[in-house]
Amino acid sequence: MPSALGRWGEGYSEPTPLVFSDAIALALGPGLLLEMRTTEQVRRLMAENTRLRLAIEELSILNEVSTAVSSASSLDATVDLIVQKCVKHLKVEQGAVLLFDKLEAGSALKTMVRKVESSAADIPMRLGDQITGWMLKNQKALVVNDFTRDTRFRAPSARGSIRSLLCVPMKLKGRLIGVVNVFNKKGGGGFRAGDQRLLSIIATQSAQVVENARLMEEQKALEILQEELRLAQEIQRNLLPKEPPQIPGYRVSGLSEPAKSVGGDYFDFLSLGEGRLGLCLADVSGKGITAALLMSNVQATIRGQSRLAADTGACVARSNDMLHASTDSDKFVTMFYGVLDTRTHRLEYCNAGHNPPVMLSGVNGQALLETGGPVLGVVPGFPYESGEVEFRPGQTLLVYSDGFSEAMNTRLEEFTDERLRASAEASAGLPPGRLLDVLLQEVNEFCGDAPQTDDMTIMAVRRGPE
Numbered sequence: 437m438p439s440a441l442g443r444w445g446e447g448y449s450e451p452t453p454l455v456f457s458d459a460i461a462l463a464l465g466p467g468l469l470l471e472m473r474t475t476e477q478v479r480r481l482m483a484e485n486t487r488l489r490l491a492i493e494e495l496s497i498l499n500e501v502s503t504a505v506s507s508a509s510s511l512d513a514t515v516d517l518i519v520q521k522c523v524k525h526l527k528v529e530q531g532a533v534l535l536f537d538k539l540e541a542g543s544a545l546k547t548m549v550r551k552v553e554s555s556a557a558d559i560p561m562r563l564g565d566q567i568t569g570w571m572l573k574n575q576k577a578l579v580v581n582d583f584t585r586d587t588r589f590r591a592p593s594a595r596g597s598i599r600s601l602l603c604v605p606m607k608l609k610g611r612l613i614g615v616v617n618v619f620n621k622k623g624g625g626g627f628r629a630g631d632q633r634l635l636s637i638i639a640t641q642s643a644q645v646v647e648n649a650r651l652m653e654e655q656k657a658l659e660i661l662q663e664e665l666r667l668a669q670e671i672q673r674n675l676l677p678k679e680p681p682q683i684p685g686y687r688v689s690g691l692s693e694p695a696k697s698v699g700g701d702y703f704d705f706l707s708l709g710e711g712r713l714g715l716c717l718a719d720v721s722g723k724g725i726t727a728a729l730l731m732s733n734v735q736a737t738i739r740g741q742s743r744l745a746a747d748t749g750a751c752v753a754r755s756n757d758m759l760h761a762s763t764d765s766d767k768f769v770t771m772f773y774g775v776l777d778t779r780t781h782r783l784e785y786c787n788a789g790h791n792p793p794v795m796l797s798g799v800n801g802q803a804l805l806e807t808g809g810p811v812l813g814v815v816p817g818f819p820y821e822s823g824e825v826e827f828r829p830g831q832t833l834l835v836y837s838d839g840f841s842e843a844m845n846t847r848l849e850e851f852t853d854e855r856l857r858a859s860a861e862a863s864a865g866l867p868p869g870r871l872l873d874v875l876l877q878e879v880n881e882f883c884g885d886a887p888q889t890d891d892m893t894i895m896a897v898r899r900g901p902e
Contacts, residue, residue, distance in 0.1 A: 511649040518642050522618050526602075526631055529620035533606075534568065535646065536614055571603055571615050577636060578603040581626030602627040604636045608643040616642075665697040665725075672698050672728055675735055680868075681705050683713060683778055689868035690717075690895040691876070693839075699891035700727025701837050702735055706742050711779040714742050717895050718771035719790065719837040727891075733762060734769055734812075748773050748786040749822035752808065756788065756820065759813040769812040772805070772835050776897065781827045786820050788812050793835040794857050795825060796864040802857060832868065832898040834860050839892035843879050846886045851879055868896035 515533045522531040566589045571578060580586045581600045599620050606614035616639045621627055672694075680688040690703045700722055706714030718734050720727045737755045745751035752773055759769060772793055774785035787793070789811030792804040807823030827833070834857075841853040856875065863874050872894050879892070 511646070511653050514642075514646055514649045518616065518638070518646075522616065522635065522638060526618050526635060527622045528602075528618040529622060530618070532617045532619075534615045534617070535606075535650070536612060567601070567603065568615070571605060572612070575605045575607070575612055577605070577632050579627050579632060600626050602631060602635055604632065604639045606639040606643045606646070608647050613643060613647060668698045668725065668728060672731070675732060676703065677705050681707065681713065685900055686713075686776075686778060687868050687898045687900065688713075688896070689872055690893075691872050692891065692893040693876070693888070694723075694891045695839070695888045696724045698725060698728035699723060700731045701839065701891035701893035702731045703835075703893050703895050704735065704738070706739065708742060708775065711777060713776045713778065715774040715776060715785075715833075715835065715895065715897065716742075716771065717790070717793075717835045717837065717893060718769050719839075719891070719893070721766075721768050723891060730763060730767060730769070734759065734771070738771075738773065742773075742775075747822045748775055748784050749808070749820040752786040752788050752812070753818065753820040756809075756812045756818060757816050760816040763813050765814075768814050770838075771812055772808075774805075774833075776827065781899065782824055783827050783833065784822055784824045786822050788820065791836060791838055791841060791853060793833060794860065795827075796832040796834055796861055797828070797830065802861065827899050829899055829901045830865075832860075832864050832871065832896055834871075834894070834896050836894040837891060839888075839890035840875070840879055840894060842890060843883050843892070844886055844889065845883050851882050855882075868898050871896050871898075 515535070518533055519531040522528070567578070570588065579602050580589070583589070583598050583600060601617060601619045603615055603617045605612055606616055616635060618627075618631075618635065621631070676692060677690065680690065688705060690705070692699070692701050692703060694701065700720030701718070702720070703717040704714070706716065708714050716738050718731070718738070720730045720734060722730075734755075737758050738751070741751045741754045741758075745754055752771065755771075769788070770790040771788045772785065772790045773788070774783050774793075776783050785793075785805050785807070787806055787808035789809070792806045795803040795805065803825060805823060805825065807821050809818050809820040836856065841851055841856050843851045856879075859875055859878050860871065863871050866874065875894065876892070
């Protein structure tokens, strides 16, 4: 009997081991044994054929998803396509993608985008915090085929609407950038290993495309912001005097260097008629866009009030009330406002909490202009005072913001008012434009490699010798 079995088995490359059923079949006859073995081969071939068909189908799905996602033109379109393809090919009722963005080191991940494609009603639009927290902590696939009985989660809002769920992480270079979720397998069955594998591959393939789309949108947003800043800078530059006024017997100059693209410093020369010239230099609290917007408000206010008020104190007092009514309590403005009468050579002024301007004589004689009141926009109804000085031949009025006096070097030392006044006195005989260039150069040399931290604005008015 054994030899007969050996001869019968010849010709098979992978002979099936003799088992108890073979012995029974052989006892019944060689024909039955051959039939049973043939049936087993057919079964194996059918199983292999099914596996190959599923693999081809899976590759087709992945190719379709990859092609569609890669062709998307925006982040929203990319995420929408991922959700749509997951819902279609995984045969689920709902899908969602959550993208995260780490704003700074040590900060929590923040949900940036969530898209849902649903073919069923009454599906909650918000993923439970517990599930999201689990994914952030574990960063691996999560399968729940009976959500109501899963002891890991207690999400009352999901009961009755979410029966099963499959969540997989979306990672890029080991960093979690999002989560892909699908809910409620159609047909009443649960999620299987093949579903998890397919969704994981989709998430992996989509991660780089999603990140590229996000970076592209960030680049577009940055370009828009840069263009807006350029326009804001141009508008602010146009608000400042384009050239100094031409006044017989006087030379005038001013400059402003914002710490950022736009700033909160402001200077102006106002022609008030009858030989009167308005001089204004203001410093708005803060820097950047917010300060620039408030600065434009200050300019409009002072230009309007300068033609209505009887004297500088009244002009500043009315401007203070208007700014207090239109600005937040944490915003304020320091300002020097003066009116030079070129016929009488008298300067009437009001100092609202600003660095005291200095009247330079060139012979070590200085006068600080301090009369006025507190900063603008804080105390409404305050009675600001006016001061008056004579503008003698050869004298120079220097008005500046604290961006000059408080400029710091790398050792955190300030330039100081005293140093600025001493430098200005030493160069008081220079024309105003040249004087300002010298002072700006000295401050820059003092600061060295230290970055500019505040807006720097300065103005000089010199009366020529008679």
